[in-house]
Amino acid sequence: MTQQPRVRFAPSPTGYLHVGGLRTALYNYLFARRLGGTVILRIEDTDRSRFVEGAAENLASTLAWAGLHFDEGPGIGGDFGPYIQSQRSDIYTAHAHQLLEEGKAYRCFCTSEELEASRQKQIAEKRDPAYDRRCRALTPEEVQKRIEEGMPFTIRMKVPVVGQMHFHDLVRGEITVHFDAIDDQVLIKSDGFPTYHLANVVDDHLMGITHVIRGEEWLPSAPKHQLLYDFLGWEAPAFAHLPLLLNEDRTKLSKRQGDVAVEDYRNKGFLPTALVNFVALLGWNPGDDREMFTLAELEQAFSLERVSKAGAVFDIEKLRWFNAQYLRALPPAELAGHCGPWMRAAGFDTGDNTRTEAVVAAFASYLTLPSDIAAHLPFLTIAQVTLENAEDRLLLAGEDAQSVLKRFADLAETQAPWDAETVKALIKQVQADTGIKGKGLFMPLRLALTAEQHGPDLGMMAELLGRDTCVRRVRAQIT
Ligand code: GLU
Numbered sequence: 001m002t003q004q005p006r007v008r009f010a011p012s013p014t015g016y017l018h019v020g021g022l023r024t025a026l027y028n029y030l031f032a033r034r035l036g037g038t039v040i041l042r043i044e045d046t047d048r049s050r051f052v053e054g055a056a057e058n059l060a061s062t063l064a065w066a067g068l069h070f071d072e073g074p075g076i077g078g079d080f081g082p083y084i085q086s087q088r089s090d091i092y093t094a095h096a097h098q099l100l101e102e103g104k105a106y107r108c109f110c111t112s113e114e115l116e117a118s119r120q121k122q123i124a125e126k127r128d129p130a131y132d133r134r135c136r137a138l139t140p141e142e143v144q145k146r147i148e149e150g151m152p153f154t155i156r157m158k159v160p161v162v163g164q165m166h167f168h169d170l171v172r173g174e175i176t177v178h179f180d181a182i183d184d185q186v187l188i189k190s191d192g193f194p195t196y197h198l199a200n201v202v203d204d205h206l207m208g209i210t211h212v213i214r215g216e217e218w219l220p221s222a223p224k225h226q227l228l229y230d231f232l233g234w235e236a237p238a239f240a241h242l243p244l245l246l247n248e249d250r251t252k253l254s255k256r257q258g259d260v261a262v263e264d265y266r267n268k269g270f271l272p273t274a275l276v277n278f279v280a281l282l283g284w285n286p287g288d289d290r291e292m293f294t295l296a297e298l299e300q301a302f303s304l305e306r307v308s309k310a311g312a313v314f315d316i317e318k319l320r321w322f323n324a325q326y327l328r329a330l331p332p333a334e335l336a337g338h339c340g341p342w343m344r345a346a347g348f349d350t351g352d353n354t355r356t357e358a359v360v361a362a363f364a365s366y367l368t369l370p371s372d373i374a375a376h377l378p379f380l381t382i383a384q385v386t387l388e389n390a391e392d393r394l395l396l397a398g399e400d401a402q403s404v405l406k407r408f409a410d411l412a413e414t415q416a417p418w419d420a421e422t423v424k425a426l427i428k429q430v431q432a433d434t435g436i437k438g439k440g441l442f443m444p445l446r447l448a449l450t451a452e453q454h455g456p457d458l459g460m461m462a463e464l465l466g467r468d469t470c471v472r473r474v475r476a477q478i479t
Contacts, residue, residue: 003210004035004036004037004038005031005032005035005037005038005210005211006032006037006038006040006207006208006209006210006211007028007031007032007037007038007039007040007209007210007211007212007213008028008039008040008041008042008203008204008207008209008212009021009024009025009028009029009039009040009041009042009063009070010042010043010044010200010203010214011025011043011044011059012043012044012045012047012050012196013043013045013051013052013055013056013058013059014047014050014051014052014055015052015055015261016055016058016059016062016261016262016263016264017058017059017062017063017261017262017263018260018261018262019245019253019259019260019261019262019265019275019279019314020215020245020253020260021059021262022062022063022066022262022275022276022279023215023242023245023279023280023282023283024213024214024215024242025063025066025068026066026068026276026279026280026298027213027242027283027284027302027304027307028211028213029068030280030298030299030302031211031213031302031303031304033299034299034300034302034303037210038071038072039068039070039071039072040070040071040072040073040078040080040083040207040209041060041063041070041072041073041074041076041083042073042083042084042085042203042207043056043059043073043074043083043084043085044085044196044199044200045084045085045086046085046086046092046193046194046195046196046199047193047196048086048191048193056074056084058263060073060074060075062262062263062266065262065266065272066262066272066275066276067272067273067276067295080206080207080208085194085199085203086193088199088203089192089193089194091202091206092187092188092194092198092199092202093188093192093194095198095202095232096155096187096188096194096198098232099155099157099187099231099232100155102231103158104157104158104231105155105156105157105158105187105231106135106136106138106143106155106156106158107135107138107143107146107147107153107154107155107156108131108135108153108154108155108156108184108186109135109138109146109151109152109153110131110134110135115131118131118132130183130184131156131183131184133184135156136156136158136184152190153190154186154187154188154189154190155186155187155188156184156185156186156187157184157185157187157224157227157228157231158184159179159182159183159184159185159224159227160179161179161180162179162180163178163179164176164177164178164179165177165179165223165226165227165230167222167223167226167236167239168238168239169219169222169239169240169241170211170238170239170240170304170307171240171241171242171243171304171307171308171309172219172241172309175222175223177223181223182223182224182227183224185197185224187228196221197221197224197225197228198228200225201225201228201229201232202232204237205229205232205234209237210237210238211237211238211239211240211304212237212238212239212240213240213242213304214240214241214242215241215242215244216241216242216243216244217244218241219241222239222241240304240307242283242307243283243307243308243309243310243311243312244311244312245282245283245311245312245313245314246311246312246313246314247313247314248313248314248315250311250313253314258314258316262275265319268369268371269323269338269342269369269370269371270319270323270369271323271326271327271330271338273294273295273326274319274322274323274325274326274327275319275322275323276295276298277291277292277293277294277298277322277326278318278319278322280293280298280302281312282312282314283307283308283312284302284306284307284308285306285308286301286306287306292322292325320368320369321368323368323369324367324368327364327367327368327369327370328364328365328367330364332357332358332360332361332364333353333357335357335360335361335364335370336350336353336356336357336360338370339360339367339370339373340356341370342370342371342373342374343356343359343360343373343374343377345374346373346374346377346378346381347377347381348377348380348381358464359373359377359380359464360373362456362460362461362463362464363376363456366456376455376456378451379449379450379451379452379455379461379465380464380465382451384473384476385447385448385449385450385451385473385476385477386451387447387451392447392453395443395444395447396444396447396448396477397479398444400434400436400440400444401440401443401444402444402478402479403434403436404430404434404436404440404441404444404445405444405445405448405474405475405477405478406478407429407430407433407434408426408427408430408445408474409471409474409475409478411426411429411430412426412467412470412471412474413471415467416467418462418463418466418467418470419459419463420457420459420460420462420463421459423458423459423462423463423470424459427441427442427445427458427459430445442458444477445458445474446458447477448473448474448476448477449461449462449465449470449473449474
C-alpha cells in the first residue's frame, strides 16, 4: 500500500493571510483531499521579531472562511503536536546539538557588526555575500573558552566546501546546486530560537510530512533543507514549488499594485467561493476550458502534474468576474445577507425580508460586489422623482412623451397583477395605442419612474415600485 500523503500549510504569523498563502494552503488541501491524505496547519513563529499578536488566530479564521479545514493543527489536535513552533524549542535545540556532536554544525561567535563588515567587504569586492566561515576553524579549546566567557553564539550548518548536490522538484524537475552556492546557514540564533530552516526540516520530518508544497520564494532554501535531511539521516519529503504570483506588469505581486491580503478581499465583499475558484487557477489548470469549480470539484480535479512553472498573473478583473458569477447564483436570502449592510447605508429599510430579497434578486445579475447594490437603490428610496436635468424635463414635456405617459397611467390604474411581465405587456399596449415605439416609448417612462435615462430592466423596476407608486410617478409628470 502506498503511503497516504501528509502535507502542511506552515504560515508565519506576521500579520495577514496573503493571497499567495491562500493558494499554497489550497493546493496542499486539494492535493491531500484528492488522495485521502492529511492536511496539517503549523504555525511557524520562531522569528520573534516578526511576530504579530493575534495573527495566528486571524490566519485560522481566514482559512476557515475560505472553506479550508485542517485535520491537525493548533486548536484542532493531532498526534504530532504541538503545532506551534515556539512550543517546540527543545526539539530543535536537541537536533542542533546532535549536529554539533556529529561535526555537521559549529558554533559561530561573530557579532552582527563583524558579520556586517564582512558583508560590506564582499559586496565591495563584487562577491556574493556569504558568511566567511571564520568560526569554522576554531579549535574545540577556543570554542570552550568562548562559551565559558559567556560569549553569545549561533549554530551554523557545515556545508561541504566542494561538490554539488541534487534534488527533485515535482514542478521544476531535477535541480543541481553547487555547494559553494550554499551559505553556512544559521540553525540556532543567538536568542536560542531556531531559524526557519532548522525548525521547518525537523518538523516536516517529525510530523511525517510526505510532500512539501510551497511558494517558489522558498526554492533557494530547498538545497539547505535537503542537506539538513541528509545530515540528520532522514529521507526528505517530495518538494513542489509553486509558481510566483505576478502583478499585471509581470513583477512579483505586491501591495503597491493592489490588495494582497485575503482579508481585504473578504471585507470588500468577495465571496470565498469566488476567491478560491480564482486562486485555484493561478498556476494550475484543469487541462480543459472549464473555469467554474466548487471546492469539491477542485478536490476531484486537482493534480500537481498540472501545476505550471510559469508565474501566474493576478488578474483582478477575472476575480471580479468570478465574484459576479457566484453572487448571482446565491439564494436570495443569502445574497440579501451580503447586500444588507450596503442597502441600509444607502437608506433602504431591510426590515421586510421578502421585499429585500425581491430587490436583491432583481439586481443580482448587475452586481460584481455586494456594495454595487447601493447604486441601484435610489429609485426605491426617493420619495418622488425630481428631474435635475433640463434636457430630461424637456423630453418629458414633449407631445409624444405626454401621450405615452397618459396612456400608461390610464392602463396601469386597473392593471392586475402587477409584475415585470404584465408591465412589459402593458408597455406594448401603450405602443400599439399611441403608435410610439423604441426610445420615444421607453425613455419617458423610465425617466418618470426612476429619474434615470438608463438602467436595468424597466419592467422589473416597475414591479419593485408597485403599481400605485408607478401610477403616481407617471401622473406627476403629466402637464
Ligand atoms: N513559514 C514559511 C512561510 O511563512 C513556510 C515555508 C514553507 O512552507 O516551508 O511561508
